[in-house]
Amino acid sequence: MQIPLVLTLAVALATVASAVSAHSLKELEGMLGDREKYFQAVDKAAPEFTLQDAEGRTTSLADFRGKVVVLNFIYASCPDICPLHADRIAEIQGLINQSPMKTQVQFISITTDPSKDTSDVLRHYGQAHRLDSANWLFLTTRSDQSEDATRNLAERFGHRFDKTPGGYQIHSIVTHVIDSQGRWRASFHGLKFEPTNLVVFVNALVNDAEKPHGHIAPGVWEKIKRLFGS
Structure with a gap:
């Protein structure tokens, strides 16, 4: 599937936003649980x-209350999976930013290696991975925080970044989704999940799918997936 086609079809997601929101979030979580093995509610x-x-x-x-936050942890000198994770986040951001959701979703990457990830590194990392600074931030520790503060934060999100003697970190890859009220609603594990599944979940949060709605025909989900060529 060609990326330009995906980006074009992403715009179509906005046209079915009301249909997606007709499902409760629990129903959508059930659908994703059946279709996406890397999804965790x-x-x-x-x-x-x-x-x-x-x-x-x-x-x-708390600055992003009212927006859905897509959050991940990486460090810039990681030689293997962090760059791939950044590229996956850029792909997801590209899908979302081609839709009306752009102003309602904030992407945040947090470094677990603040001593090496200087301001210049933070500033240029997004450019290297085609991340749009309009709704993406790369954050590090404050001067009054310990070097381990962000690694400890990652652990509070359920995964570890363990330092090795060579300066690298052993870690897993997880993309977290936080709703507009600051509640952690989902984690997508690894790099093999389907990006459009995360986009559909974010879209449901943006459109407040937890509010009571009438039910719709089950075929809507399949129509959405077909729009993305899945």
């Missing part, structure tokens, strides 16, 4: 954090 308050961006500006998770 979560429902609890997301761990709060206050960090800083490449320009030294303080940023908290």
Whole structure:
């Protein structure tokens, strides 16, 4: 499937937003549970954090109340899976930013190696991986925080970044989704999940699928998937 086609079809997701929101979030989670083995439903308050961006500006998770947050942990000198994770986030962002959801979704990457990931590194990492700074931030520790603060935060999100003597970190790959009220609603594990499944889940959160709605024909889900060529 060609990426330009995917981006074009992503716009079509907006046209079926009302249909997606007709399902409750629980129903959608059930659908994803059947179709996406790397999907994990979560429902609890997301761990709060206050960090800083490449320009030294303080940023908290609470600053993004009212938006859906797609969050991941990486470190810039990672030689293998972190760059692939960044590219996957860029792919997802590309899909979302071709739709009206762009202003309602914030992407956040957090470094687990603040001593090496300087402001210049943070500033240029997104450019190297085609991430759009309009709704993406790469955050690091504040000057008054320990070097381990972001690794500890990752552990609060359920996965570890363990340092090795060679300066690398052994870790898993997880993409977290936080709703507009600051609740952690899902994790997509690894890199083999279907990006459009994450986009559809984000779309449901943007359109507040937890509110009561009437039911619709089950075929709507398949229509959405066909729009994305899945």
